[in-house]
Amino acid sequence: xxxxxxxxxxxxxVPEEVTRKIPSEREHHALFNLLLLLEKQHPxxxxxxxxxQAQADEQAALQALIKSSFASVMAEHFKQGLVxxxxxxxxxxxxxxxxxxxxxxxxxxxxKPEYLKRIPIFIKKHAMGKTCQLLAREFPDLYNEFKGEPSxxxxxxxxxxxxxxxxxRMAKHHM
Numbered sequence: 001x002x003x004x005x006x007x008x009x010x011x012x013x014v015p016e017e018v019t020r021k022i023p024s025e026r027e028h029h030a031l032f033n034l035l036l037l038l039e040k041q042h043p044x045x046x047x048x049x050x051x052x053q054a055q056a057d058e059q060a061a062l063q064a065l066i067k068s069s070f071a072s073v074m075a076e077h078f079k080q081g082l083v084x085x086x087x088x089x090x091x092x093x094x095x096x097x098x099x100x101x102x103x104x105x106x107x108x109x110x111x112k113p114e115y116l117k118r119i120p121i122f123i124k125k126h127a128m129g130k131t132c133q134l135l136a137r138e139f140p141d142l143y144n145e146f147k148g149e150p151s152x153x154x155x156x157x158x159x160x161x162x163x164x165x166x167x168x169r170m171a172k173h174h175m
Contacts, residue, residue: 009050010035015063018070038069103146104132110159115166118175131165 011031022030038046042065048054049062108128119127136143139161145154169175 006050007032007035010046013049013059013063014066018067021070021074034066034070034073037073038065041069099129099132099136099143100147103136103143104128106146106150107132107135107143107158107162110155110162111166112163115163115170118170127169131162134165135161 014031014034019027019031035046045062045065048058049065051058054062111128116124132143135158142154142158142161145151146158150158
């Protein structure tokens with residue numbers, strides 16, 4: 001089998017969870033080295049998984065082999081100091097702001113009725129809840145005013161903000 005053809009078939013079989021861990025500028029190099037490693041350590045499985053007549057279970061077995069080989073290579077590189085924790089992609093968790101149901105009701109009342117009519121019922125609760133979380137996270141002082149009795153300036157500012165958010169989302173989702 002031609003090595004370029006094998007590489008392209010191999011690259012198509014590499015699971016996304018593996019490619020996400022490789023910086024894009026080093027992807028070709030890393031995948032080619034992984035292919036060579038598998039060619040040396042597991043030639044029969046590699047040949048079966050890359051053959052044109054490969055069945056889904058053979059391809060799934062090759063994908064599992066790719067994952068485990070990649071994990072062992074990364075562990076070995078980590079031991080040797082070639083890869084550090086900083087090189088590993090970090091999952092960034094967003095802070096979910098605690099929201100107040102009463103404040104959410106007051107904020108929801110500020111949304112233009114034509115926007116609310118266009119949101120499907122099964123999505124409305126999610127859309128309003130996530131929008132209120134966004135406002136609580138991005139504008140905590142303004143949001144906290146709605147936990148009590150907000151000033152007229154706060155109401156006007158919030159009305160402008162929430163309607164701008166919904167205007168953008170309506171355009172984004174072609175509603």
